[in-house]
Amino acid sequence: MAKSLKILFVSSEVYPFAKESGIADVSHSFPLSLKDFGHDVRVISPKYGSISERKSKIHNISRLRDVHVNVGDNLAPVNIKSSSLYSPRHKVQVYFTTNYDYFEERLGIYHDPVTWEEYHDNAERFIFFGKAVLETCIRLKWIPDIIHCNDWQSALIPALIKNGYSSKFNKTKVVFTIHNFYRQGAFDLSEFKKTGLPNELLDNFEHRSKFNFMKGGISYAHYITTVSPTYAKEILDDYHYSNGLNEYLKTRLDNFTGIMNGIEPYTWNPKRDKLIHSRFMDDVEEFKYNNKTQLQKISGLPIRPEIPLFGMIPRIGYQKGTGLFIDSADKIFKEDIQVVLLGQGDTDLKNSLLRIARKYPKKLKVIFAFDDNLSHQIEAGCDFFLMPSLYEPCGLNFMYSLKYATVPIVRATGGLKDSGIDIDADNDNGNSIVFENYAVEDFTNAIFRAVNLFKKKSLMTHVIEKGMQHDYTWTESTKQYDQIYRNIMKEL
Ligand code: GLC
DSSP states (O other): OOOOEEEEEOOSSSSOOOOSSSSHHHHHHHHHHHHTTTTTEEEEEETTTSOOTTTTTTTETTTTOOOEEETTTEEEEEEEEEEEEOOOOOEEEEEEEIIIIIIISSSOOOHHHHHHHHTTHHHHHHHHHHHHHHHHHHHTTOOEEEEEEEEGGGHHHHHHHHSSSSTTTOOEEEEEESOOOOOEEEEGGGGGGGGGOOOOGGGGTTTTEEHHHHHHHHHHHHHEESSSHHHHHHHHHTTTTTTTTTHHTTTTGGGGGEOOOOOOOOTOOOOOOOOSSSSOSOOHHHHHHHHHHHHHHHHHHOOOSSSEEEOOEETTTTTTTTHHHHHHHHHHTSSOOOEEEEEEEOHHHHHHHHHHHHHHHEEEEEEESSOOHHHHHHHHHOEEEOOOSSOOOOOOHHHHHTTTTOOOEEEEEEHHHHHHHHHOOTTTTTOOOOESSHHHHHHHHHHHHHHHHHOOHHHHHHHHHHHHHHOOOOOOOOOOHHHHHHHHHHOO
């Protein structure tokens, strides 16, 4: 059997403790899968004020007292606590680095939950986090073979282990996964000195006159991945949405690849899901009927099982296609349909959504929140799931939709292009309605196609039943990561 590796998975969001995007789900499901492969994997994340110690069974680790890190002139105390992730098969240890001023005191992850403004000191918060992660390993006397970092919030770590922490981590290798190339953690250049890294390294972080965490991750990680093969191609070419950082990523082409995320087979399982009204007992129609009428009831829409119900769970910003939905609304709502939209984000877009909901009160319900429980009910209750994304690195909700007997409507971009097979283009394998252009006409046509499909009950059931059988577990992707870890460990 291959040697078990010590792997530390570093993430700013870990389900079920804190979730704002799919990265939280990956930080739960992927470590559990690595455990299946026999690795000694542990997870580390900040402890935000919104995480309840009692509910999450978090305890102090008494050995880890009196730890401090420098963030600029601030000598910041690090508190380290612990809890676990569970699957029926395994348990994975989770460490929480915490500090009252940076994390404990706040309810949001990156934004103030009321005003939705980004915290002014996000650079400091995640400089603190990066250093606290390494101090935790040292105090635990557990030096990982692999540190797997995710997105800009942990992108400082590869530079730190080569500078300042190199004696302890000289054998450790770093994989850096990009879940969203648009959000790069770009701050005023003056923030760089708070990292304590020598000023001559600034070049490896500076992009367009900003201190860019993501660029640092790309510069120093031993290997870089992103979360689907198509997104990997797209970000190399996309100057616009990468703000020009794609050119820099090209310099690491030999150490860069796209690997599709998987999903956890127990958390998103309609036969076991305790968060939905009615579990799946082998009858698709009954499962959908019960959950759909429940969703209509709780969202305050008329209970009308005979018309198609669409769900959408975006971060309300331009990435997930909320703008396209808004621009298409008057056309879409000429049809006898309903939409439930759950999400949180930009104030202007939320105001536009509210205006549309007031205009079509029996057709559209918008709920502004991150609500994991409700998101399960939406997946179980709607007939179609809308993902009209401008770009989509992976798009886990596509996979959740198929598992929950819901037909996704997706734009052919990123991970959605890899998973989505249009039902008209391929009668045998089609699993979704796919449209090409980010344009009102294309999107509304896709909705009209859905309305027609809904009328053809037996075809719709056929599409759904085939989709439900697809295997979206991590096994294949974990094999690829396992190989990457082993390859970089051989390099000097
Ligand atoms: C980000 C991406 C999403 C992806 C998730 C997990 O939230 O926007 O497409 O599924 O990360 O990788």
